[in-house]
Amino acid sequence: MFSKPPILIFLTVLMSAPVSSQDTPTLDWYEPPRALAGAKTTSPASATVVQLVSSGTVETDALTEAASAVVSIPLIGDPTVESRVEKVSVGQAEAFQTVAIYNGTVTSLTIYLDASSTSTQLFVGVYTASGRGHPESLLGQGSSTDLRAGAWNTIQVPPISVSRGHTYWFAVLGTQKGQPALRGNSHKSSCISQTSYHTNLTSLPATWTTGADRSNSCPLAAYGLGSTAGVLTANRNGVNFGHVTVGDYSALPVMLTNTGNAGLTISAAAATGHGFRISRLSLPLTLKPGNKTSFAADFAPTATGAAAGQISLTSNGSDPSVVVALWGVGVHAPRVTLSWTASTSSGVVGYNLYRGGQSGGAYTLLNTTLISGTSYQDTTVEAGQTYYYVNKAVNSHGVKSVYSNQAQVVVPSP
Numbered sequence: 001m002f003s004k005p006p007i008l009i010f011l012t013v014l015m016s017a018p019v020s021s022q023d024t025p026t027l028d029w030y031e032p033p034r035a036l037a038g039a040k041t042t043s044p045a046s047a048t049v050v051q052l053v054s055s056g057t058v059e060t061d062a063l064t065e066a067a068s069a070v071v072s073i074p075l076i077g078d079p080t081v082e083s084r085v086e087k088v089s090v091g092q093a094e095a096f097q098t099v100a101i102y103n104g105t106v107t108s109l110t111i112y113l114d115a116s117s118t119s120t121q122l123f124v125g126v127y128t129a130s131g132r133g134h135p136e137s138l139l140g141q142g143s144s145t146d147l148r149a150g151a152w153n154t155i156q157v158p159p160i161s162v163s164r165g166h167t168y169w170f171a172v173l174g175t176q177k178g179q180p181a182l183r184g185n186s187h188k189s190s191c192i193s194q195t196s197y198h199t200n201l202t203s204l205p206a207t208w209t210t211g212a213d214r215s216n217s218c219p220l221a222a223y224g225l226g227s228t229a230g231v232l233t234a235n236r237n238g239v240n241f242g243h244v245t246v247g248d249y250s251a252l253p254v255m256l257t258n259t260g261n262a263g264l265t266i267s268a269a270a271a272t273g274h275g276f277r278i279s280r281l282s283l284p285l286t287l288k289p290g291n292k293t294s295f296a297a298d299f300a301p302t303a304t305g306a307a308a309g310q311i312s313l314t315s316n317g318s319d320p321s322v323v324v325a326l327w328g329v330g331v332h333a334p335r336v337t338l339s340w341t342a343s344t345s346s347g348v349v350g351y352n353l354y355r356g357g358q359s360g361g362a363y364t365l366l367n368t369t370l371i372s373g374t375s376y377q378d379t380t381v382e383a384g385q386t387y388y389y390v391n392k393a394v395n396s397h398g399v400k401s402v403y404s405n406q407a408q409v410v411v412p413s414p
Contacts, residue, residue: 073261075104076126076162077170077223078185085114086182086193086217093173093196093204095127095135096184096220100162102261103318104228108156109142111172111182112221115150118178122147124155125204126162126224127169134194135169135208143203149181160224169194170222171204183221191218229318230264230289233257234311238325241299243414245333249300251279254311254324256294258287264317273309275301276326301330334383334411339375340391340404347395353378356388359406363390370394384413 077098088094109124125141142157162168173196174180184193197209234256244250258264266285271278281295297311309326338353350370354363355378366378381387390403 073102073104073225073228074223075102075106075226075228076100076168077109078219078221079110079223080221081112082183082185082219082221084184084217085116086184086220088172088174088180088182089195089199090119090174090177090179091201092199092211093123093171093201094193094214095169095171095196095208096193096218096222097129097191098168098170098219098222100164100166100168102162102228103164103231104162104226106140106157106160106162106224106226108154108225109170110152110154110223110225111170112152113147113149114181114183117147117149117181119147119174119180120178121145121174121176122153122155122180123171123173123175123204124222125157125171126160127171127208129167129169134210135171138171138204138206138208139168141171141204145176154225157224160226162224162226169208170220171208172220172222173201173204175202184217185219193217193220228261229316230258230262230287231260232264232266232287232313232315232317232319232322233259234313234322234324238327239297241326241328243329243331244299244301246301246304246330247333249298250328251296251298253294254297255292256287256313257292258289258317260318261289263288264315266313266315268314269295269311271297271309271311271326273326274303274307275299275328275330276307276309276311278311297324297326299326299328301328304330304332331414333379334381336378336381336387336389336409336411337375338378338389338391338407342374343393343401345393345395347397348393349396350394351391352394352400353389353391354403356390357386359388359408361388361390363388363403381409381411383411386410 106126111124113119121143123141123143126139127135128137128139130136140158140160142155144153144155147153172180172182193214195211195214197211198205235254239252239254241250241252264287266283269278269281269283277298277300279296279298285293287293301307306329311324311326313322314320315322350372353366353371353376355366356363367376387409389407389409390405392403393401
């Protein structure tokens with residue numbers, strides 16, 4: 001016979017989780033372990049592992065498309081024949097405000113000459129915009145004597161790099177004989193043009209000096225043609241893995257989009273930072289304009305604590321190096337540690353510990369062999385769950401006591 005029950009006196013639960021205990025049940029001939037009295041956990045719980053669904057591939061035709069295809073489109077200016085005739089004095093340049101439509105490299109400037117134009121030589125170029133609202137530095141110019149009035153005229157220029165949304169100035173200069181007659185728009189009063197200070201120019205100057213402002217004269221019917229590269233964009237806000245259990249891993253998608261007007265090829269990718277890696281990405285990877293794809297960024301922490309890293313993507317797009325920031329926190333798996341006082345009954349050789357998902361059971365045996373000591377660590381718990389524990393003493397004949405009273409353990413979420 002057992003005269004006194006063992007007492008289950010302490011549980012260790014994550015972040016001092018709330019614990020409740022019940023009175024010890026009435027004993028029969030065999031003394032059970034006594035009441036569970038406390039609980040705590042020893043480490044944060046892990047976040048749920050998110051499995052990547054996307055295959056990280058794009059359409060078949062996008063993979064086989066040549067990424068280096070050159071697309072020649074208007075990068076800057078106005079390809080419309082405007083209504084207002086703009087006369088430019090011979091020997092004096094005039095510059096007209098414009099905005100780049102795309103990132104790219106301009107290789108030719110096309111300008112519309114009104115039917116009344118008598119110019120025999122024309123210089124065209126592009127200037128940067130100063131912070132004071134004037135043209136500033138000449139980026140490139142070209143000239144032609146093969147001019148047609150009442151038509152679009154294309155003049156080759158050295159490569160001129162332009163950036164989408166930035167303001168530039170088209171400049172026009174007539175030399176030799178005949179006055180250039182251009183086309184502008186008189187309805188956009190916020191757009192201005194400026195004449196040069198010098199009136200005896202033989203080519204466009206490297207640095208602009210303003211003579212006078214002219215309103216209601218632009219946009220000018222002129223545009224710059226050139227090649228534009230693909231534009232690779234990826235998760236702009238980075239990838240945050242949250243809490244991940246040490247020894248486990250989380251895989252989250254990195255979305256890639258070509259927002260440019262030409263194909264691009266991603267030739268290299270590398271992950272830096274402890275525990276971060278790349279998966280489900282086969283290189284080289286080609287994206288047509290407008291195409292999207294994804295691959296997996298993985299976080300597999302080997303130690304607890306915050307970690308930061310990045311993925312660097314190399315392509316032949318307008319920005320050859322695109323960086324995606326990575327964050328995550330390594331945490332231990334949640335566990336509950338239980339301890340109790342030994343039964344004072346004779347012949348006790350061990351204990352069985354049981355756990356249930358609701359108060360009062362049913363309970364499931366946790367240990368596979370008798371617990372010889374008076375403590376046990378439950379490593380199969382999950383964050384955010386509530387558990388109910390009881391135990392029994394077992395004697396040398398295999399006879400078990402009734403259940404001890406019940407202890408409730410709430411495992412907090414991280």
